[in-house]
Amino acid sequence: MGSSFLARRLATAGITILLIVVVNFILFRAMPGSPERVILRGTPNVTQERLEAARERWGLNDPVFPDQFVAFLGATATGDLGFSFVARGQTVSAVLAQRIWPTVILFGLGEVVAIVLGLALGAYSGWRRGGPVDYVGNGVSLVLYSTPYFLLGMVLLLVFATGLGWFPTFGMLTAGATYASFTDRIVDFLAHLALPLATVSLGLVGQYAIVMRSSIIETLSDDYITTARGMGLRDGRILRHHALPNAMLPTVTLIAINLGYVVAGAITVEVVFNWPGLGTLAVEALTARDYPVLQGVFLLLSVSVVLANLLADLVYGVLDPRVRT
């Protein structure tokens, strides 16, 4: 892969992350109430000296730009994101660290499942165009596309948890439960994971299937497919070796573009199922006006999306040699 291709992508990502930090800084300054109160609100026993010390430490007596900004940059880079208002004395970073893994598992697995299922479904639909699977799948995908994730979650909750009782209704683990063994714990975890995971995946599968389907249909009308048929290759080989690698390209692009939107959905899904991840954290912080935590979540999520986009870009570069030059 061309080194300039890599360098350009990295540079763009870097600038974007910088801009995110800038936005964070502006928010920090724009927050209602004086910044030092904001920083210290969570900590007990705030005396005048502590206030002054905080002002010094955070450089609030210095001019806003460049001094304060640089200090902010430095602090952010080292992970010092301030203190949470709500969780007394805890740093924002600590709070984030506690809630990050449930989100990664839910969101990560959800995307993987959706990608695998969506691509398979879409490819099959596109290959066997016009079949009953095609029409039904298309219709279902369109409806799913119009449904907010949380609504989907609520419906699944109603039907499968409340209605059929197959799954628990909230949380990641049953509250106050003791487990006989590690396996029991895993099983409980999986039972709780099932519905939120299904929600995230269903929400995404439709889109990926639709894009993959139209992508396959377009690819199949390309001349090299005719050449491959003329070569006497089997249908399966043509689909796998010739059509898919080309049809994948728009799908990868879609996955990348979608990431920002999916984050919104993931947040709300967590809320519906009370899944203790960054999403519920964001909403809790919102309700409690815990701005530092809220900003921390924004920073973390935004940077993650940027990095994921970068990854998708690189994957695209691997798949399509035409962009590498």
Add this chain to the structure above:
Amino acid sequence: MTVTTAAERRARARPRLAVEGAPLLEVENLTTHFRLDSGVVRAVDGVSFRLDEGEALGIAGESGCGKTTTALSLIRLLPANARIVDGTVKLFGIDLVAKSDNALRRYRWREISIVFQGAMNALNPVHRLREQIAEPLVQRLNVSPREARRRAGELLELVGIPKKRGSAYPHELSGGMRQRAMIAMALACDPAIVIGDEPTTALDVMVQAQILELLEDLRHKLGLSLILITHDLSVIAETCDRVLIMYAGKVAEEGTVHEVFRRPRHPYTQKLLSAFPNIHADRRTLDVIPGSPPDLRNPPPGCRFAPRCPFAMAVCTEVVPPETTFDGVRVACHLYPAGSDGAPVTVPTADAIAAGGARP
């Protein structure tokens, strides 16, 4: 891959089911229809011809006359809404039309391969050249991947592409090189027949000449038989032994290039040849054929060229002209009824010439 001479080719093993003494390719009454929402298009309607070993046959005609469809029908490389409804395609005496899709697949590329216009998309943009040329070797001939890559390199050299360019992607090559690569790919399984579908149309004149030269060279070196499809008569004049002129899905005229070009019998052929600017002749306005080809969903009764033909007689709009053969030429025109010795039955009336043959 050892280069096979024409003689070696004749001695080489034919397909298992080959009929002893049968010609290389014999197409009889091939009829292919397309099903559209608006009706059935009779794209190829009763086309017959024959190809002998080592021959180069050119199929010429306007766009939409069915020449490409004819070629694609040979290996049944048709879109989903097309069907061969009648006729036989006998390769070494084996009727390919009667074969099931799966059985037919075995003959593709190994006996008949095809070179498309080397436009951007004829080669898979995400695979390297060497890989694509090696693919038929691995998939169809069960050659080991390593050996296939080696042979691919040889094939590239054969068509004039340096071996090391095999690691390039299609978009990194010029149009001429892509076309050469396609030819290399077509030769991979050492086929008996190579079909070239407008192989030089997308190229500029200089490159065109190179490609034609390459095809000629390969034909003689490898003992290939060629079917060249093009609307460009000069290409046929240069490369082919015989020519088949098609109009509106039917054969108008067929014969050796020398005979047909020197003395075109069918009025359409005459028009085609006179529409071609002659660098030596006096300057005059280009002779255009007035009107346009018929709608093949509803072709006119009788001869399909009649509406535009300056020689048209009453019988032409009623009866489909039968094919006659004389002087080594096959024509389908009422000017030469069955048993004719080559003298046309009439000359055009002054009115017909003045009207330019255009009929309402």
Add this chain to the structure above:
Amino acid sequence: MTASELSIVRPSGRTRGLRLLGVLRQLARRPEGVVGVVILAFFGSLAIAPELFVGPLQTAVTADGPRLSPPTDGFPLGTDELRRNMVNLTVHGARVSMAIGLLATVITVFIGALIGIVSGFVGGRVDAFLMRITDFFLVIPTFVLALILTPIIRELVGSGSQQLFGIRMTLIVIVVVIGITSWSSTARIIRSQTLSLKERAFVDRARVIGAGSGHIMTNHILPNVVNLIVANTVLVFAGAVLTETTLSFVGLGDPFQPSWGQILEAARSVGAPGLGAWWYFAPPGVCIVLVVFAFTLVGAALDDILNPRRRSRR
């Protein structure tokens, strides 16, 4: 979509009107277009005059139904925990959701088109700068940004009960926030169209006569991107409704002027799914899905009409 697909228009009001009629006629010919328009018309009429259909919005004081009851006599869609009739809530919710969606769309499309046209037409460093910003907004999860901005702006603006277009200030803040975070894809689309239009002969002609950039942008470029803007607006509207719904769902709605999202939030905090109270979230939910679905259908039909090349298959 290239400019050659559009007819080049001289800025005459009558020409524009005729073209619109033609588009509507084509829309009527497609089943998905008809279905979409019918659904939107239905919800549009509910939104314009909800009181005509169900009377004024019920409050905890004026509610008269049983508490959190499934559908019974007089309450075809059940009641919420404040004893309000779900039909009443849902119809009024239509007005709030659609109004917010509409206002936010206006802002989004305005900003997006402005930036797109200027960026595409002026080019150079202005273009590079604007596109940098646009790409930034495209990449980041704007929802989370909206999540932070809304409470901050609300606290800055202060909470009063003033209304703008009949919408409370708290929700106007949401309108503005959605507007300033959602314009980037519109800007990109309009920009690429502007870029291709810029190369057309009529722009050069205008320049030769001495027309200034501003004049060219408004009188020559704009009329020819209007088609594209319209098709894009439909999809932006769908997105705005969805965004508002989601923002309300996480608690940024206004309980005094409940949108569909706000109703869903209330349903969740009462624990409706866990209690099996499907009637609480089904009506607003179904409405959202229908409206977004309808917008998507119309948007797809419009895209087909205005971009016929995509339909053709050799």
